Amino acid sequence: MTVLQLCPLLPSLETALTTHHRTVRLFEQPEGYLAEHGGEFRAAITSARVGVPDEVMDALPHLEAIVHFGVGYETTDVGRARARGIDVSNTPDVLTDCVADLAVGGLIDVMRRLTAADRFVRRGDWTTTAYPLATKVSGKKIGILGLGRIGRAIATRLSGFGVELSYHSRRPVDGVPYRYVDSPVALAAEADALVVAVAGGENTRGLVSADVLTALGPDGFLVNVSRGSVVDEPALVVALTDGKLAGAALDVFAEEPEVPAPLLDLDSVLLLPHIASATTETREAMGELAFRNLHHFLTEGSLLTPVP
Numbered sequence: 001m002t003v004l005q006l007c008p009l010l011p012s013l014e015t016a017l018t019t020h021h022r023t024v025r026l027f028e029q030p031e032g033y034l035a036e037h038g039g040e041f042r043a044a045i046t047s048a049r050v051g052v053p054d055e056v057m058d059a060l061p062h063l064e065a066i067v068h069f070g071v072g073y074e075t076t077d078v079g080r081a082r083a084r085g086i087d088v089s090n091t092p093d094v095l096t097d098c099v100a101d102l103a104v105g106g107l108i109d110v111m112r113r114l115t116a117a118d119r120f121v122r123r124g125d126w127t128t129t130a131y132p133l134a135t136k137v138s139g140k141k142i143g144i145l146g147l148g149r150i151g152r153a154i155a156t157r158l159s160g161f162g163v164e165l166s167y168h169s170r171r172p173v174d175g176v177p178y179r180y181v182d183s184p185v186a187l188a189a190e191a192d193a194l195v196v197a198v199a200g201g202e203n204t205r206g207l208v209s210a211d212v213l214t215a216l217g218p219d220g221f222l223v224n225v226s227r228g229s230v231v232d233e234p235a236l237v238v239a240l241t242d243g244k245l246a247g248a249a250l251d252v253f254a255e256e257p258e259v260p261a262p263l264l265d266l267d268s269v270l271l272l273p274h275i276a277s278a279t280t281e282t283r284e285a286m287g288e289l290a291f292r293n294l295h296h297f298l299t300e301g302s303l304l305t306p307v308p
């Protein structure tokens with residue numbers, strides 16, 4: 001059975017694919033390739049960033065499985081796939097630790113102004129000026145937007161800092177010691193920092209609205225390790241440039257790899273190139289899980305970690 005690969009993937013995953021299965025790299029085929037060959041594929045593998053666009057899915061009449069490298073899958077219309085009986089998988093859990101580690105690192109960075117202080121030292125400013133005071137992290141009120149796998153892992157880590165934790169998801173999570181708050185605005189209003197860990201996609205687009213940012217206020221911090229689409233980015237840029245938000249740690253942006261130009265000049269913002277899961281250990285684990293999903297489907301007929 002031939003596998004359709006939609007984009008470049010981790011080298012070790014590509015090696016496993018080509019060792020075990022005949023694989024066609026769609027991005028190296030001439031235009032119109034699928035019109036002629038689309039009927040040859042029962043499985044496709046792709047990244048969370050690329051997904052399977054509608055026009056590609058429609059050109060694959062015998063497609064039965066879509067395997068994503070990544071936990072987010074909002075780039076694939078899962079409803080459309082389901083309607084055709086196509087199964088979809090992602091790579092949950094194996095990246096949770098690294099994304100949570102980075103969220104906590106980003107929170108400490110912006111509140112204590114660490115990378116800004118590094119720039120201060122490198123510029124030679126320390127020889128003439130005292131570095132401005134930052135904001136304490138331990139003991140603060142932290143709101144987590146989206147208490148899923150990653151949100152819970154962030155909460156576990158932050159518990160060690162003696163912070164007061166509350167959260168918002170669409171429904172309360174059973175068996176957690178954190179306080180549920182019934183809206184993003186209410187969560188932001190009572191938090192010193194808001195950490196965003198919801199799923200991406202249309203359902204959460206603009207969830208961190210201008211009102212949420214206003215509620216967070218001029219002493220508040222925002223950390224986003226979810227998706228750029230979740231935050232009203234123009235409103236965030238205005239809030240940060242006008243001093244109506246104290247700072248932000250951003251791993252994700254609305255139009256990656258584009259970053260709003262005004263943010264480049266702000267010392268109060270940590271800008272990261274979507275690297276929350278980008279460690280050797282985690283990327284290898286993601287590649288292995290993506291491959292095991294594909295292999296299990298091709299040999300046993302089912303995916304190991306289908307999306308809910």
Ligand code: NDP
Nearest residue numbers: 072146147148149150169170171198199200225226276277
């Ligand atoms: P989960 O599915 O475990 O958690 C998603 C959370 O989002 C749940 O708590 C869910 O709760 C909540 N949620 C969904 N819709 C809404 C809504 N409309 N309002 C409020 N809460 C909502 O996923 P993970 O924790 O594994 O991953 C979360 C996201 O992190 C991924 O979808 C991805 O976008 C992002 N991510 C980013 C990475 C990076 O490199 N920066 C790497 C990996 C993941 P409920 O359903 O109860 O509302």
